[in-house]
Amino acid sequence: MFKRDILEKLSAWxxxxxxxxxxxxxxxxxxxxxxxxLFSEQFDQYIYLNLEQxxxxxxxxxxxxxQELIQAIFFYKDQTQIKGKTLIFIDEIQTCSSAVSYLRFFYEAFPDLFIIAAGSLLETLIDTHxxxxxxxxxxxxxxxxxxxEFLNALSEKSSLEIIKDKIPVPKYAHNKLMKLFHAYSIIGGxxxxxxxxxxxxxxxxxxxLFDSLIVSYLDDVEKYAxxxxxxxxxxxxxxxxxxxxGTRIKFQGFGNSNYKSRExxxxxxxxxxAMLIYLLYPSSSVKPPLQPNIKKSPKLQVLDTGMLNYFGGFQKELFKTNAIDSVYQGKIAEHIVxxxxxxxxxxxLYKLHFWNREKKQSSAEVDxxxxxxxxxxxxxxxxxxTGRLRSLHQFMDKAPHKxxxxxxxGQLEINQIKTLNGKNFTLLNIPFYLAGSIPEYLYWMISQ
Incomplete structure (x- = not known):
């Protein structure tokens, strides 16, 4: 059991x-x-309910x-009364619609109780069942x-501290961090x-483990349908x-099938x-609001790059090379980012998008x-x-910022670039291992 970032969000809640x-x-x-x-360790009393039982x-x-429900829960769990700060966790809540209905009454009648619910198939049932x-x-x-989190799980404490606390990351850490990120790119999260x-x-x-993980998702299909x-x-x-x-897809005939677009x-x-995949839709926006165009073909992202590597047969190729951006036409690198x-x-509510501009004679796409x-x-x-980043140059020509x-x-660096049309802009070059820290490094770059 290793610490997850979600614990900080739970503590804030x-x-x-x-x-x-x-x-x-x-x-x-x-x-x-x-x-x-793990979060329950902060409480005086913890009651765990699994509604698959x-x-x-x-x-x-x-x-x-x-009021009777609370008494019944405490009686069943051999707890006589609420003792101090109490957390009740209702797991697999999707199996019981009446448990979902009770959530509003917890909020109204017992505001001092801490209630968390979760469920493995919850997403597919929301707003339907x-x-x-x-x-x-x-x-x-x-x-x-x-x-x-991967670094924390591997007890790579010095590497984790450098990424979290030192902006900019010192150059001496680059090779080790790239090696660790390479391992993360292969096995996923x-x-x-x-x-x-x-x-x-x-x-x-x-x-x-990969076999059983993927089979378990395939076995769940009947529950989704x-x-x-x-x-x-x-x-x-x-x-x-x-x-x-990692590619843009069309619903019609997806995966070399005869299935129609609608089904x-x-x-x-x-x-x-069910959060097993993400559909990333294109946008032509260069300033807020960021509006996706859901009429155009989306790019497909699966839940985890490690599962993609295993199922797609890319693990051996990744294992043989240190250049993750050379595997599968660079799609593994893009996918892990x-x-x-x-x-x-x-x-x-958060959605990830890519930029697309289509014209009759040419098109441009930023990842x-x-x-x-x-x-x-x-x-x-x-x-x-940097001069070969043509689509990025076209975005910057249209953007109201630099x-x-x-x-x-490569190493972390900042370049001053001129587009093919002559606009100056600032390019933040981030090594793969800092992809999850882009907002912090944008603040750092702008402050320079």
Whole structure:
């Protein structure tokens, strides 16, 4: 059990006087239950309920008043009364719609209790089979381990301290940090996989865990689907996603299938709700608001780059090279950067986008764009001469500011660049291991 960044968010929630019952959202096996168990150490009393267990689910199905329900919970758990600061964690809440309904009453009748709920298939059921009380709950999203959490799990304390506390990162740390990020790029951030790797430092030993992890997601397909025919479409979508990740996709015929746009689009959106994939839509915005164009083809991102590498057969190729941007036409490098950018946000409303400008004679595409204060910042994942970043130059020609980011394998540096049309702009060149720290380094660069 290793510390996760979500614990800081949970602690901030716990300290707020206006907090509401918290729904912890995220894909299966990203560590939600483990994180809450670690968080519970801050409390005088901790009650854990798993609603996949019939006895514990039945407590919520008796139509008790909220006062009777609390008494029933404490009686069942052999707790006579509320003792000090008390946390109640309702796990697998998606199995019991009546438990969801009670959340609003916890908020109204027992504001001093700390209530957290989570569920592995929660995302696909929200707004269909279950409805959360509007205005009576709040949300946090949990994702696979980011690179900083990976360093913590491997007990690489000096490397973690340098990334977190020293801006800019000293040059002497570059080679070691690149080597560690290379390992992270290969195995990804699924907690069980990282735990095993931290114990044995053997990538080959992870094969069984990757197999069982992917099979468990495939086995869940029937739970996502409304009928058997839909289950077949979702099963194909899950399997094909690992081969199509990192590219722009079309719903029609996705994964070399005969499925039509409507049914495949529905299947992929179910998987997106389950947070197994992300659909990154293009935007032509160069200033706020950042408006995605959902009529255009999205770029596909899967939950975890380690799973992508294993399923797609890229682990050996990555293992043989130190240049992660040379594998799979650079798509693995782009994918792991996307994973880091997604991990920076815990809001369920957050979406990641890329920039696209299409003209009849030419098109331009920048890998990612993010909103930084009142600016839209372009991020390109590419090694090579800065003069070859043509799409980035085209974005900067249109942008009302002068800041851009390039993520690559080189050292941290700032360049003054002139576009092909003569506009001067400042390019922040970030090494891969700082992809999750881009906002902090933008503040640093602007202050220079």
């Amino acid at each position: 716990e300290k707020r006087s206006d907090r509401k019952p918290l729904i912890l959202r995220g894909a299966r096996q990203v560590g939600k239950t483990t994180a809450v168990n 019939k006895e514990e689910k039945r407590i919520f199905e008796q139509e008790y008043s909220i 279950i409805s959360f009380p509007v205005g009576r709950v709040e949300y946090l999203v949990m994702k696979p381990l980011n690179f900083k 699924m907690p069980e996989i990282v735990q095993k790797y931290s114990e044995q430092k053997d990538i080959i030993a992870l094969k069984t 409304r009928n058997n025919s839909m289950a077949k479409v979702i099963l194909h979508a899950v399997s094909s996603s690992f081969y199509e990740a 495949m689009g529905e299947a992929l959106k179910v998987l997106e709700k 996307g994973q880091e950018l997604l991990a920076c946000e815990t809001s369920p 990612f764009i993010i909103q930084f204060e009142d600016l839209i910042i372009p991020i390109e994942v590419k090694t090579g001469a 800041y851009a980011v390039r993520v690559y394998s």
